[in-house]
Amino acid sequence: MFGQNHSARLHHWTTERLSEYLDNRLTPHERARIEQHLAECAACRASLETLRWTVALVKQAPAPALPRTFVLPVPAPRAQPSLALGLAQFGAVLATVLLLAVIGLEVLIQSSEALRAPMPSLAYESAAPTLEIAAASLTPAPQATPWREATRPAIPTAAPLFSPALPAAIAVAPLPTATPESTRAAADQTLSATTVPRVGIALVATTPTATSTPTPTATSVPPTATAFPSPTLVAQVREDTRAPQPTTPAYAVAPFDMNVLRALQMILLALAVFFSALVFVLWRTRR
Amino acid sequence: MDEPTCIQAAQRGDVAAFNQLVRAYQAQVYRTAYRVLGDAAVAEDATQDAFIAAYKNIRHFRGSSFKAWLLRIVTNRCYDLLRAQRRRPTASLDALLLDPDNPAPGLARAAPETPHEVAERHELGALIQRGLETLPHEQRITLVLIDIEGLSYEEAANVLATNLGTIKSRLSRARAALRDFLVQHQELVPARYRLKSEQV
Numbered sequence: 001m002f003g004q005n006h007s008a009r010l011h012h013w014t015t016e017r018l019s020e021y022l023d024n025r026l027t028p029h030e031r032a033r034i035e036q037h038l039a040e041c042a043a044c045r046a047s048l049e050t051l052r053w054t055v056a057l058v059k060q061a062p063a064p065a066l067p068r069t070f071v072l073p074v075p076a077p078r079a080q081p082s083l084a085l086g087l088a089q090f091g092a093v094l095a096t097v098l099l100l101a102v103i104g105l106e107v108l109i110q111s112s113e114a115l116r117a118p119m120p121s122l123a124y125e126s127a128a129p130t131l132e133i134a135a136a137s138l139t140p141a142p143q144a145t146p147w148r149e150a151t152r153p154a155i156p157t158a159a160p161l162f163s164p165a166l167p168a169a170i171a172v173a174p175l176p177t178a179t180p181e182s183t184r185a186a187a188d189q190t191l192s193a194t195t196v197p198r199v200g201i202a203l204v205a206t207t208p209t210a211t212s213t214p215t216p217t218a219t220s221v222p223p224t225a226t227a228f229p230s231p232t233l234v235a236q237v238r239e240d241t242r243a244p245q246p247t248t249p250a251y252a253v254a255p256f257d258m259n260v261l262r263a264l265q266m267i268l269l270a271l272a273v274f275f276s277a278l279v280f281v282l283w284r285t286r287r
Numbered sequence: 288m289d290e291p292t293c294i295q296a297a298q299r300g301d302v303a304a305f306n307q308l309v310r311a312y313q314a315q316v317y318r319t320a321y322r323v324l325g326d327a328a329v330a331e332d333a334t335q336d337a338f339i340a341a342y343k344n345i346r347h348f349r350g351s352s353f354k355a356w357l358l359r360i361v362t363n364r365c366y367d368l369l370r371a372q373r374r375r376p377t378a379s380l381d382a383l384l385l386d387p388d389n390p391a392p393g394l395a396r397a398a399p400e401t402p403h404e405v406a407e408r409h410e411l412g413a414l415i416q417r418g419l420e421t422l423p424h425e426q427r428i429t430l431v432l433i434d435i436e437g438l439s440y441e442e443a444a445n446v447l448a449t450n451l452g453t454i455k456s457r458l459s460r461a462r463a464a465l466r467d468f469l470v471q472h473q474e475l476v477p478a479r480y481r482l483k484s485e486q487v
Contacts (some may be wrong), residue, residue, distance in 0.1 A: 019459035025440065053482050054466040058434045060480070061415045062408045063314075064321045067331050070313045070338050071306040 010037050014044050018051050085282040092275035099268035106261050294353060297345050305342050312354060313338070315436060316361045322431040323365040323424075324372075325416050333368055337361035355445045358436075362428050362446060369424050407477035414475050418468040426461035433458055 014037045020026050021034050038044050288296070288307060296304030316337055320330035337360045350356050400408065419427050425447075432443045433454075444454045469476060476482075 016459060019462050020455055023440075025455070050466050050470060050482065051462055054462055054469055055434055057411065057469065057476075057480055058415055058430070058465070060408070061412045061435065063318050064327065064330075066314050066317055067327060069310070070317070070334055071309045072302055072338065072342055074302045074306070 011041060011044060014038070014041070015047060018044070018048050021048070022052060022055060082282060082286060085279065085286065088275050088278040088282055092272055092279055095268050095272035095275055099265060099272055102261060102264050102268060106258070106265075109258075109261075290353060294345070294348065297342070298348070302342070305345065308353065308357075309338055312357050315354070316357060319358060319431055319436055320361050320365055322416070322419060322435055323362065323428055324368055325420055329368060329372075333361060333364045337364050340364070350445075352442065352445060355438075355442055358432065358438075358446045359448065362432075365428065366424060404479075407479060410475070410477050411480055414469070414472060415465075418465045418472075421468055422461050422464055426457050426464065429454060429457040430461035430465065434462070 010033075014034050017026060017030065017034060021031065024031075026034065038048065288304065290308070290311070293304045293307045297308060313334065317330060317334045320333040320337070321327060324330045324333060337357070341357055341360050344360075348356055419431070422430065428447065429443060432438045432446060433440065438446065440451055440454050440458075443458075444451050447454070470482075473481060
């Protein structure tokens with residue numbers, strides 16, 4: 001009984017290890033034990049033979065041919081980032097940002113003016129420019145005072161803001177009997193011709209004494225000339241007498257000319273459109 | 288370029304270097320997939336998937352054996368496909384292998400043989416493939432890796448991420464089961480491959 005159990009356990013143990021025995025993966029002791037059992041057990045010898053035959057058959061099985069290669073497609077080198085495209089993108093963004101900034105500036109100016117003028121429509125209808133060149137009108141010059149002494153220093157200096165033709169016209173056509181009203185009317189005309197904002201520069205020429213030195217041209221009156229009692233240019237803002245609020249805060253200079261702002265807007269808009277179109281074209285050509 | 292250099296280059300995204308590794312191992316990877324799956328088209332897909340997965344994950348490769356790492360990827364893919372096949376069984380493999388006029392297409396010619404010998408080898412290959420199909424997946428893959436692909440027990444344990452004892456056990460059972468199948472279908476074994484012993 002004991003011998004049969006031992007033989008059965010050895011038979012099972014051997015059967016379990018025939019695979020390793022074939023591959024020579026057993027310790028010498030295990031190997032000796034299996035060989036001892038194989039010498040006694042025909043079934044285990046047969047099992048070993050068929051196992052060896054099976055392993056040999058499997059190794060002889062033909063290998064399948066490779067149906068194709070499995071190499072991965074090598075990606076094409078990536079296109080270098082285009083400098084032109086980058087610049088065009090930068091230009092489009094910059095032009096758009098500047099355009100928005102200029103539009104915002106205009107809105108800001110208009111809103112601040114609207115706050116200062118409670119009735120803007122009425123003011124435009126009735127008054128035209130609310131500021132004018134305060135020339136000799138502030139200090140009514142006597143008749144003996146040549147009008148040029150009063151007006152000349154004022155107009156050429158103010159000319160860049162207004163029409164450049166005005167000083168010349170006045171210079172070549174002297175009006176000895178010019179009254180403060182006529183000068184004022186001329187200034188009003190100039191102001192109304194150019195849509196200057198209602199805040200502007202008023203140049204006041206403090207009229208010197210009657211003994212003035214005539215100057216050859218209207219544009220060559222240096223304020224610091226020693227030989228000439230030069231009129232002091234005082235920039236001041238004078239509220240129009242017709243304005244509803246005579247005590248409006250004064251500005252030293254006009255912030256912006258609206259025409260300049262609008263021209264700038266047009267230029268920036270054109271640039272933004274141009275650069276955007278350029279970006280689109282370059283982007284399409286890269287595809 | 289040697290293998291470690293190729294691996295390092297591939298880890299930096301060099302596809303050409305990775306393709307050198309593909310050329311070195313594609314036959315073994317496809318063969319394994321074919322033996323495990325038993326279908327040329329499915330094995331082709333599994334091989335392709337395995338190499339794509341290997342390329343995507345090669346940065347994480349830190350092991351010592353690239354072959355083992357690659358075979359682990361393809362065997363895992365085979366497991367997935369086998370599980371899918373189990374859910375949707377098809378008769379394509381049996382039809383393919385049992386058709387005497389179409390003996391396992393894709394099987395390579397070995398040494399110069401007579402047409403009769405070639406036919407016998409193809410018959411043997413088809414029969415072994417049928418026997419492999421009868422094995423549980425784990426046993427089948429273990430037998431393919433060790434007896435067909437020639438991996439050592441340790442390499443197979445590395446590929447299958449298991450211990451040596453499990454490998455020995457699976458291989459022993461797989462061989463015994465395949466042996467029983469072949470003995471049972473002795474008449475289908477080509478004559479020159481038959482067991483000469485009368486002990487069976």
